Amino acid sequence: MNDTKLNIVVIDENPVRAAILEDGLRDAGYTRVTRIGEMGNLLRRLADLDPDVMLIDLENPSRDVLEQMFQVSRIVRRPVAMFVDQSDGTMIQAAVDAGVSAYIVGGLQKDRVRPILDMTISRFNAFSRLQGELDEARGKLAERKVIERAKGILMKQRGMNEEDAYRLLRETAMTQKKKLADIAEGVVMAARLLGS
Amino acid sequence: MKDMQASDWDAAESLRGGDEPGDLRTVRAGFIPLVDCAPLIVAAEKGFDRREGLRLELVRETSWANIRDRVNLGHLDCAQMLAGMPIASSLGVGHITVPTIAPFLLGLNGNAVTVSLALFQGMLAADAGSAPLDPAVQGAALRAVVEERRRLGARPLTFGMVFPFSCHNYELRYWMAAAGIDPDRDVRLVVIPPPLMVESLEAGHIDGFCVGEPWNSLAVDAGIGRIVVTKSALWNMGVEKVLGVRADWAEENRPVLEALVRVLYRAAHWADDPANRAELADLLARPGYLGVDAGLILRPLSGDLILQAGEPPTHVEDFLVFNRQAANFPWVSQAVWIYTQMVRWGQVEASPEAEQAARRCFRPDIYRAAVRDAGLGASLPSMNAKVEGALAGRTAVGSADGRLTLGPDRFFDGLVFDPDDTAGYLDRLAIRT
Numbered sequence: 001m002n003d004t005k006l007n008i009v010v011i012d013e014n015p016v017r018a019a020i021l022e023d024g025l026r027d028a029g030y031t032r033v034t035r036i037g038e039m040g041n042l043l044r045r046l047a048d049l050d051p052d053v054m055l056i057d058l059e060n061p062s063r064d065v066l067e068q069m070f071q072v073s074r075i076v077r078r079p080v081a082m083f084v085d086q087s088d089g090t091m092i093q094a095a096v097d098a099g100v101s102a103y104i105v106g107g108l109q110k111d112r113v114r115p116i117l118d119m120t121i122s123r124f125n126a127f128s129r130l131q132g133e134l135d136e137a138r139g140k141l142a143e144r145k146v147i148e149r150a151k152g153i154l155m156k157q158r159g160m161n162e163e164d165a166y167r168l169l170r171e172t173a174m175t176q177k178k179k180l181a182d183i184a185e186g187v188v189m190a191a192r193l194l195g196s
Numbered sequence: 197m198k199d200m201q202a203s204d205w206d207a208a209e210s211l212r213g214g215d216e217p218g219d220l221r222t223v224r225a226g227f228i229p230l231v232d233c234a235p236l237i238v239a240a241e242k243g244f245d246r247r248e249g250l251r252l253e254l255v256r257e258t259s260w261a262n263i264r265d266r267v268n269l270g271h272l273d274c275a276q277m278l279a280g281m282p283i284a285s286s287l288g289v290g291h292i293t294v295p296t297i298a299p300f301l302l303g304l305n306g307n308a309v310t311v312s313l314a315l316f317q318g319m320l321a322a323d324a325g326s327a328p329l330d331p332a333v334q335g336a337a338l339r340a341v342v343e344e345r346r347r348l349g350a351r352p353l354t355f356g357m358v359f360p361f362s363c364h365n366y367e368l369r370y371w372m373a374a375a376g377i378d379p380d381r382d383v384r385l386v387v388i389p390p391p392l393m394v395e396s397l398e399a400g401h402i403d404g405f406c407v408g409e410p411w412n413s414l415a416v417d418a419g420i421g422r423i424v425v426t427k428s429a430l431w432n433m434g435v436e437k438v439l440g441v442r443a444d445w446a447e448e449n450r451p452v453l454e455a456l457v458r459v460l461y462r463a464a465h466w467a468d469d470p471a472n473r474a475e476l477a478d479l480l481a482r483p484g485y486l487g488v489d490a491g492l493i494l495r496p497l498s499g500d501l502i503l504q505a506g507e508p509p510t511h512v513e514d515f516l517v518f519n520r521q522a523a524n525f526p527w528v529s530q531a532v533w534i535y536t537q538m539v540r541w542g543q544v545e546a547s548p549e550a551e552q553a554a555r556r557c558f559r560p561d562i563y564r565a566a567v568r569d570a571g572l573g574a575s576l577p578s579m580n581a582k583v584e585g586a587l588a589g590r591t592a593v594g595s596a597d598g599r600l601t602l603g604p605d606r607f608f609d610g611l612v613f614d615p616d617d618t619a620g621y622l623d624r625l626a627i628r629t
Contacts, residue, residue: 041401043386061389063259064359067290068387089292096265 003112004029009051011036011060017127021055024123028115043068053113054103055120058096066103091117098124143181150184153191220251221452226263226275227254229486230390231409231496232303232437233276234476235518239463241479247462248455256484259389260359267442268294273449274456276302277440280361280534282557286443287550289543290360297446298438298531299562300457302464304523306436306496306516307364307427308412309334309371311404312397313504315341315353316422324424328503328510331608334424335375342382356388356396356405364406366537367430373627374609380541380629394418408436409496409516410488417492422504428514431585433521433605435530438558446562457566461524461574468519473497521602522575522595526558529581529615536618542629551618568596575600584613 008030012018018035025033034049036042039062046054046069056063095101098121104113147169154165169187173180223245227233239245240252255272257263264281266272282296315338316324322340327333342353357364369379379385388396388405394415396402404424405411415421427434439460446453467476474490477497481490495501499515502508517523535554538544560580567574578594587603594600607613613621622628 039389039392040396040399044401058262058265059258061258061391063261064389065387067261068360092265092292093269096269096271101261101265 003115004031006030006052006108006112006116007032007034007050008053008055008116009034009036009046009049011039011042011054011056011062011066013037013039013060014057017057017124020127021120021123024119025116028119030116052105052108053116055116056101056103057124058099058101063101066101069103094121099128100124143184146181146188147184150187153187157191220246220249221455222251222253223452223456224253224255224271224273226257226266226272228257228260228263228276228390230276230411230437231480231486231493232306232516232518233485234467234480235302235460235464236276237479237485238467238476239459242463242466244459244462244466248459250452250455250459252459260362263440264291267296267440268292270442270445273445274439274441274453276437278359278362278364279435279438279530280363280366280538281359282438282440283531283534283538283554284361284543285440286553286557287538287544289538295443296440297443297557297559297562298440298526299446299453299559299566300439300460301435301524301526302437302439302460302518304433304436304517305426305428305514307367307406307408308423308501309368309404309406309425310397310412310415310421310423311338312400312402313420313422315403316424316504318344319424329424329426329429329512331371331425331429332375335371335377338372338424339375339377342377346382352383353403354384354386354401356386356393356402356407358390358407359387360543361538363427363434363436363534364408366534366541367427367434368406369541370537371425371430371608373625376627378627394420397421410486410492413492413495413502414488416502416505419505423501424503426501426512426515428512429608431605431607432514433517433523433602434584435527435534438526446559450562453562454566457563458570458572461519461567461572464519464524465572468517468523470498522577522600524563524574525577526560526563527580527582527584528555528558528560529584529613531555531558532581532615532618533584533613536613536622539618540622540625540628546619546622581615584615585610586612 008025010018010021010033015037022033022035036045042062042065054066056066095117100120102117102120150169151162151165154160154168155162169183170180173183176183225236227236236254240254245252260278263275263277264285267275282298284290285294285296318341319337322337324334324337355368357368368385372379377383388402390407390411393405393407393411397405397415398420412423416423441453466472473494477490477493480486480493481488486493496516499512500509501512503510531554535551539546544550564576568576576596577600585605585607587605589604590601591603592601611624
């Protein structure tokens with residue numbers, strides 16, 4: 001069998017991450033990639049799809065469903081073995097760190113699966129980075145908002161103009177060796193507690 | 197401003213009782229949101245960890261496979277595990293071989309079998325109503341339905357359980373086989389993650405399941421399920437969850453592990469006290485832990501189960517046991533019993549080496565060293581193994597303080613398990629893979 005014909009199932013409830021992985025696999029020439037995003041009746045659906053390789057995100061409770069497939073070969077047509085033996089320690093480590101786990105059908109040569117897993121790990125890592133950047137951007141936005149609110153409070157309470165309010169916040173942050181956003185948050189919280 | 201931030205910190209810290217992390221050894225423990233993870237939660241929330249110089253960092257996991265992998269990789273120091281998991285890991289069944297041990301049992305009993313109301317209707321027609329929760333009567337009724345479906349050419353019934361090496365798997369199989377149902381041929385058993393059990397039952401993907409609480413009670417309250425059997429009636433005082441650690445971690449961190457055993461002993465003792473029930477239910481109900489209604493959690497804690505929506509509670513003695521009757525003591529015989537079930541159902545090939553390896557997974561020596569002379573009031577049995585299922589009622593047994601009583605510990609079919617004769621025991625089991 002040509003490797004690009006390997007039947008790959010991606011089990012992931014996160015559509016963005018699954019799409020990123022599917023793209024990567026298709027770019028690498030794997031044409032038979034199916035995504036399962038709904039976990040109901042999973043074993044039945046896997047039996048119908050009869051995949052060679054299954055990729056599942058680590059936070060998915062349905063990992064335990066796949067674990068059963070090593071035990072039960074009657075429901076699923078072919079017995080399944082995990083892509084691990086004692087020599088795969090570093091591979092498991094890399095996969096778990098990336099937040100993904102891989103299962104392959106017994107008998108499939110490991111070197112044929114390796115590029116798929118490498119691709120999966122790198123795409124999962126890329127997704128985490130994107131997620132991290134997004135969280136950071138959201139955090140920055142939230143910080144900006146709280147600084148704006150703190151400025152507003154100071155302007156109203158102490159009759160300052162915007163520039164002075166900002167300077168006071170910044171100087172306080174410097175003398176307290178704290179982040180500007182933390183000081184701003186303190187101002188907002190104080191205003192809330194004092195009912196003003 | 198500064199003061200206010202300080203007081204905010206105090207508020208956050210007081211949830212955990214104001215730790216001083218610098219002085220404490222952090223131990224990362226994984227858990228699955230189930231009522232029987234209580235000793236771990238109590239240990240951290242009630243500050244039992246700090247009394248032994250530890251700081252338990254609890255990590256909620258979503259699957260048993262994750263628990264196993266993260267313990268293997270050292271992301272977690274220890275975890276709540278299904279009793280079969282350390283044995284499976286030590287034998288290298290289903291995954292790579294990583295010697296894993298259980299020096300402490302987190303709880304006994306606590307599981308139940310729930311069936312769909314449609315299936316229960318069929319069972320009622322076969323006399324299931326005559327003795328609720330009696331495994332023999334319920335099993336016979338189930339068998340009648342199984343046979344009727346076979347006559348009609350209907351699809352076989354499907355039951356959910358939580359993991360290949362779970363006690364749930366072995367209990368369900370034991371119950372069915374004793375009733376004359378072959379769990380491999382007459383029905384289908386599938387793994388379903390507990391959070392999906394109720395909806396799978398509702399969608400008709402499964403006809404019943406064996407799971408821990410609160411999931412049985414949730415199916416009852418959803419008006420879609422009926423509790424027909426409890427683990428306490430199948431095999432009373434049988435091991436359920438354990439504290440699992442890698443054998444090499446235990447070796448390298450022996451004083452920490454012994455301290456952890458003492459922490460968990462105190463926590464389990466606290467959790468077992470009826471006076472603490474309401475507080476425990478509130479603790480477990482928090483969103484970071486189980487995230488379900490405290491009233492629901494009270495049912496397994498008190499043993500006052502509602503078997504079916506609209507019915508008054510039925511009291512089940514010892515439905516879930518955290519500490520009494522030396523519940524935390526890792527009986528080697530119970531590890532060997534699990535090994536026999538692995539052999540029985542084709543997960544493990546019988547061999548003296550495998551049996552020895554399974555024996556070594558439960559570590560009463562560590563438990564003894566940890567609790568002896570520690571002022572915990574823990575009764576230490578004089579033996580490390582016992583004949584399982586031999587006690588018909590409360591019985592005084594040999595112990596260091598002469599105060600230990602055990603039992604009843606019967607299997608519902610009356611079979612007795614002698615851990616020194618696994619071959620003879622397996623021969624007596626009619627149905628096996």
